[in-house]
Amino acid sequence: MDRRVQRVASVSTALLVLLLVGHIGVRAQYWTEGGEEPLEGEDSVRRVPIKIEALLAQCKGTYERPAGLTSWLVCWYDARNYHSVIGPRKVEMLNYEPFVALFYDVIHDSEIERLQQLGEPIIQVSGATIEGWLPVYYKNHQTYTLHNRDDPVVKRLSQRTERMSGLSCATAEDLKVIYNEVGAYKSFILDAKKPTSVAQQFAFARNRLATVLFFMSDVETAEGGGRIAFPYLGFSVQPQKGAAVFWYNLHDTGRPDERMTYSVCPLLADRRWMAKLYIHTRGNELRNPCRPSNAPKNHQTVPEVMA
Secondary structure (H helix, E strand, C coil): CHHHHHHHHHHHHHHHHHHHHHHHHHHHHHHHCCCCCCCCCCCCCEEEEECHHHHHHHHHCCCCCCHHHHCCCCEEEECCCHHHHHCCEEEEEEECCCCEEEECCCCCHHHHHHHHHHCCCCCCCCECCCCCCCCECCCCEEEEEECCCCCHHHHHHHHHHHHHHCCCCCCCCCEEEEEECCCCCEEEECCCCCCHHHHHHCHHHCCEEEEEEEECCCCCCCCCECCEEECCCCEEECCCCCCEEEEECECCCCCECHHHCEEECCECCCCEEEEEEEEECCCCCCCCCCCHHHCCCCCCEEEEECC
16 A cells, blocks of 8 residues: 555656646746747737748738738828928828838938938948958948937938827937948847837837838849838838838837837848837827727737748
8 A cells, every 4th residue: 555655656746847847948948049938828829920931022022912901001192280281291001000101202312411421430331442452341230329419400300200100209219320231131120129228228218109210222122122021011111212111119008019020131232221210108198098998808819930
């Protein structure tokens, strides 16, 4: 009898050890793969994978969206204020829900030249040098930030963004100018998730409500690459000089919207200039109110990347 009790105790101990090892292994997998530890109650969340083949087609510009999605897309002239009445701005809806729009003729050539001049002491351009015959290559991704007080052009862009989006830029981050050369790319960016240093600096401004991406140069359509792809939404944007893309980063409840993850496709030719402005929630509580009634239910669809 004692032997049976000992066997049952040993078997139960072994099962308990296996369960603990399996539980620790699941948590360790999230940490080693760079993901966050799963929250309680997330076992029932369904994952929607990203198809890498579709993402590559979006970067090439050959991906075709279903007609059921494109039939909702429209174009119009924006005339919501006195400035727009004098010169209506052309707007193209790229996605209905979540809302993504492309504004044309937002930034002018003279303003682009001024922004590039402000970055001359910082940006290092690759190419041939006068001292020697061998070309010099620098980083293919370089950035610098500009505050409204640095130049009237920066302040003018902030005011134009307010009229264009209907949101306040009083607590927006500094304008981030981006210079790319051949080979530059970035994968799966979610602006709502700020780096630790930026989160501490703009803690008073809360989350990034929306993003405005200005295109300051053209990229060749055929072989240039460099498109901005939204893999969860199934479309990409070709950089067009003077245009700007606008999208929201948060749900109506204030939670980050994973669907707004985007990728900067590899630049295969030429150079690319862009500028990015992050609009925060503080100051926009009445212009874009939070709606807790739209909180997700228990079975929420969460995107997932698959190779």
